[in-house]
Amino acid sequence: MTQYDYIVIGAGSAGCVIANRLTEDPDTTVLLLEAGNPDTKPEIQIPLECTNLLGTEVDWGYFSQPEPYLNNRKIFCPRGKVLGGSSSINFLMYIRGNPHDYDHWQELGNPGWSYQDVLPYFKKSENQQRGASKYHAVDGELSVTDFISPTTISQRFVDAAVALGYDHNPDFNGMQQSGAGPFQLTVKDGKRHSAAAAFLVPILQRPNLTTITGALVTRLLFESTCTVGVEYLHERTLNQARINSEVILSAGAFDSPKLLMLSGIGDAEQLQALGIELVANLPGVGQNLQDHVVVPVPYEATVDLHTAITSNGIAESGLFLHSEGNLDTAPDLELIFGPILFAPPGYAHSSLGFTGLVTLTHPQNIGSVKLQSLDPKDTPIIQMNYLQSQSDVQKLIEGVKLIRKLFHTSAFDEFRGKEIAPGADVTSDAALEAYIRETCGTVYHPVGTCQMGTDSMAVVDHELRVHGVKGLRVVDASIMPKLTTGHTNAPTIMIGEKAADLIKAKGRVSQQVSAAIAS
Numbered sequence: 001m002t003q004y005d006y007i008v009i010g011a012g013s014a015g016c017v018i019a020n021r022l023t024e025d026p027d028t029t030v031l032l033l034e035a036g037n038p039d040t041k042p043e044i045q046i047p048l049e050c051t052n053l054l055g056t057e058v059d060w061g062y063f064s065q066p067e068p069y070l071n072n073r074k075i076f077c078p079r080g081k082v083l084g085g086s087s088s089i090n091f092l093m094y095i096r097g098n099p100h101d102y103d104h105w106q107e108l109g110n111p112g113w114s115y116q117d118v119l120p121y122f123k124k125s126e127n128q129q130r131g132a133s134k135y136h137a138v139d140g141e142l143s144v145t146d147f148i149s150p151t152t153i154s155q156r157f158v159d160a161a162v163a164l165g166y167d168h169n170p171d172f173n174g175m176q177q178s179g180a181g182p183f184q185l186t187v188k189d190g191k192r193h194s195a196a197a198a199f200l201v202p203i204l205q206r207p208n209l210t211t212i213t214g215a216l217v218t219r220l221l222f223e224s225t226c227t228v229g230v231e232y233l234h235e236r237t238l239n240q241a242r243i244n245s246e247v248i249l250s251a252g253a254f255d256s257p258k259l260l261m262l263s264g265i266g267d268a269e270q271l272q273a274l275g276i277e278l279v280a281n282l283p284g285v286g287q288n289l290q291d292h293v294v295v296p297v298p299y300e301a302t303v304d305l306h307t308a309i310t311s312n313g314i315a316e317s318g319l320f321l322h323s324e325g326n327l328d329t330a331p332d333l334e335l336i337f338g339p340i341l342f343a344p345p346g347y348a349h350s351s352l353g354f355t356g357l358v359t360l361t362h363p364q365n366i367g368s369v370k371l372q373s374l375d376p377k378d379t380p381i382i383q384m385n386y387l388q389s390q391s392d393v394q395k396l397i398e399g400v401k402l403i404r405k406l407f408h409t410s411a412f413d414e415f416r417g418k419e420i421a422p423g424a425d426v427t428s429d430a431a432l433e434a435y436i437r438e439t440c441g442t443v444y445h446p447v448g449t450c451q452m453g454t455d456s457m458a459v460v461d462h463e464l465r466v467h468g469v470k471g472l473r474v475v476d477a478s479i480m481p482k483l484t485t486g487h488t489n490a491p492t493i494m495i496g497e498k499a500a501d502l503i504k505a506k507g508r509v510s511q512q513v514s515a516a517i518a519s
Contacts, residue, residue, distance in 0.1 A: 004243060087493075
């Protein structure tokens with residue numbers, strides 16, 4: 001049986017960072033286990049191909065249960081099953097969130113997670129094309145760049161927003177988040193710069209790092225409440241590996257709680273009903289599932305928009321705003337503009353078009369992740385509960401109306417064709433609500449299912465250690481107690497950076513204690 005100082009489960013946005021930082025010490029051994037395969041699929045590297053990765057062999061291809069507030073539709077919930085995890089199949093957008101998000105995390109009982117605490121970790125990872133500043137750095141591994149060849153119409157979206165009285169904001173990750181401006185991408189030399197490309201590929205030859213792909217972890221191993229290793233399936237063979245220090249679980253908001261429950265950590269009543277031996281009664285495992293919801297408003301274009309292959313297509317510029325005018329909080333709406341057509345099924349259209357996407361940054365929906373069976377190969381049961389709050393619906397209605405208003409400014413006169421969906425004749429709030437419930441979906445930002453905190457539903461503490469057991473941390477988007485204002489890849493990488501320092505600090509203390517005992 002093999003033995004390592006640390007075992008990291010999942011080579012996604014956080015796992016790749018953890019593997020990199022821990023193996024900076026040549027005396028620290030790390031086993032990195034990834035259920036997916038290497039990131040050799042050519043489309044991964046081409047930003048404009050991002051939509052064509054969903055549903056392929058590099059995607060877990062999850063679906064939610066029938067959603068009760070969406071006419072019982074099952075919602076497609078893609079997750080990366082490949083080196084780099086979802087950072088290898090996402091839309092490449094680099095949005096950190098709002099300072100209020102992290103200050104609120106700290107207020108919820110998580111010291112060390114305020115905006116001032118986490119900003120250095122965002123900067124640590126970053127190689128910002130625009131240069132160093134109070135908010136940005138250039139020495140990190142992750143390339144953050146402007147669009148190489150943005151479309152003219154994406155700038156027109158910004159012009160339209162400014163014409164309607166919104167601020168021009170050239171940097172959503174800078175001094176303020178609200179306003180209209182261009183997005184930035186995780187791109188290097190015109191190619192996707194995933195967490196694997198940034199943090200893992202450059203260090204794969206480190207002798208103290210062992211990386212195994214196609215390795216599905218089936219359960220965590222415990223002696224009483226002490227984590228001692230993992231069991232994993234690789235090439236049809238069940239293997240075990242042991243740890244000297246810790247297991248770091250970085251499998252994401254769906255699979256991290258699934259593996260905890262399979263291993264006996266979760267709600268005692270539910271686990272015992274499945275015949276799983278209880279290790280720690282943590283009823284919050286799999287609860288608190290949060291995600292951004294999005295509604296498309298596509299238009300036909302009268303001319304070819306010439307979208308470059310270095311673009312993600314769906315999100316070149318955007319607008320963060322406060323729909324209720326309270327500027328002392330984080331923006332509650334994000335409008336995303338893309339120079340490609342993203343039309344719901346059943347709406348006829350030509351091949352040319354552009355799309356506005358209305359996104360709630362802080363929706364009220366709270367869902368869950370549960371076990372389908374005792375078989376680790378079975379998908380988890382995912383319930384999102386989108387639009388369970390009528391206030392969310394009303395904000396989306398206002399967002400659709402604002403998209404229309406933006407698209408009907410003079411800035412779009414030379415590009416604007418007919419409205420494809422919901423259609424110019426759909427104007428009443430009731431009709432717009434029906435359209436929203438019929439077509440809305442995920443922005444692919446599930447978080448919260450192993451939330452950080454101190455209350456009865458918390459799964460990890462502020463150092464991401466799982467309550468009630470030893471030698472186990474969760475380090476991924478599942479630890480977020482509340483969803484961030486924007487996109488989740490950058491915050492998840494930040495979580496990996498901060499966790500790496502927490503783990504190293506613990507290791508130094510352990511070494512000092514051992515040395516003191518020996519002397």
